[in-house]
Amino acid sequence: MDNAVIIEAKDNVAVAIEPIPAGVRASFCYPDGKQRAVNVREDIAIYHKFAVCDIPCGSKIIKYGEHIGEASRDILTGEHVHVHNVASVRENLEKEESL
16 A cells, blocks of 8 residues: 655655655555655655655755755655755746746
8 A cells, every 4th residue: 555645757756645664665656557665764754755766966856746946965765855955946946937
């Protein structure tokens, strides 16, 4: 049974739909029906994000198909993705939207 969701194929984070303890496999289904699972490295609270692939420092964080920030350090697959490793780019996003 899935314990996380991913909405768009280009997403590099999934969202936990229940608490997922460190070391447990998080499973989710891509929009094309492909099932995937990753081991989470940290406790993931319900509705929090975790990386579904390695995300290099400076790379875009993509959730629900949208650019929501940039990695402020390298983020490994299964790591919690939150304010401690994501830089806000809100001003840049607003500029992108007006183009």
